[in-house]
Amino acid sequence: MIEALTLAAPGGPLREGLDRILQANLGALIVVGDGPEVLSICSGGFLLDAEYTPQRLSELAKMDGAIILAADASRIARANVHLVPSPVATSETGTRHRTAERVARSLDVPVITVSEDLSVISVYRGPHKRQLAPITRLLGRANQALQTLERYRDRLDIVTNALSALEVEDMVTMRDVVTVLQRTEMVRRIAEEVDGYSVELGADGRLVRLQLDEMLANVDDERRQVLRDYLPNSAEWGVDEALDALAELSTESLLDLKRVASVLQMANSDLETPLHPHGYRLLSKIPRLPSQVANNIVSRYGGLQEILRATVEDLDEVEGIEPTGARFVKEGLARLAETSILDRLG
Secondary structure, three states, X not given: XXXXXXXXXXXXXXXXXXXXXHHOOOOEEEEEOOOHHHHOOEEOOEEEEEEOOHHHHHHHOOOOOEEEEOOOOOEEEEEEEEEOOOOOOOOOOOHHHHHHHHHHHHOOOOEXXXXXXXXXXXXXXXXXXXXXXXXXXXXXXXHHHHHHHHHHHHHHHHHHHHHHHHHHHOOOEHHHHHHHHXXXXXXXXXXXXHHHHHHHHHHHHHHHHHHHHHHOOOXXXXXXXXXXXXXXXXXXXXXXXXXXXXXXXXXXXXXXXHHHHHHOOOOOOOOOOEOOOOOHHXXXXXXXXXXXXXXXXXXXXXXXXXXHHOOHHHHHOOOOOOHHHHHHHHHHHHHHHHHHHHHHHO
């Protein structure tokens, strides 16, 4: 569906042709794809194989039949075609929209309809349907979602900063860890909604995309490092599987911290259970520290408190660290520890 919406997004030649059809008060049924599976359900019409232009599309829409475009919408393959798709169940009522839904459900191709009576563009792909909203309404929804995302990102920053301070003081509980993971998943879900708006806005969604990228900076890396630090060794999965499990939680389940902890296979359901990080997350915050060196440090010492207590001479013995690098790591950890505690007190 994302690919189909990208094709029909404002700023592209296909959307210009669709808008011309709307302005002329015409209807249309357009299949984007001219492979053998599409041609096998075509009857009648005529072969064009002409370069696509918005003007040609709007002129061909004056005929009743479907229009078949190439998969990249660069050429018009056929026009005035009668489609005979598989008679799958459909929730649509109009002939044009019923046919569009059946083609989209039976073939893996985008199908676009323009409603002559309602002046609405609809995109079908598989079992999904998206009715394209006016640009002004989409921008309003996108801006509202961005404001919500900004508030959730601020809350995420607060709990992650608090987690850093607690890690330095060795006072982390399961509640602190699960709260951070819960917040990152909430941010991801809102960002996914904003991303959908930016795709549908096409060229008009550039500013939305820039704001989204800025607000999502480091969020994915942060939650991956949290999971690396705290996933129990007894867990049956790794970081990617844990992220998938979080994504599958319903909104109601995500608000339940005990449910989140259970899904992540954190053995004890008591949210006040003390936890001890390995140190991946704090080490990842040291600029220009290679990830392999960070892995070697964790492998040698096993936990963040042990890493913080290590001297420059101790760190110098870790594989991949030079004498100057050991001092750089020690000073970097000291700065992070001091900043984390000051942020918490402030």
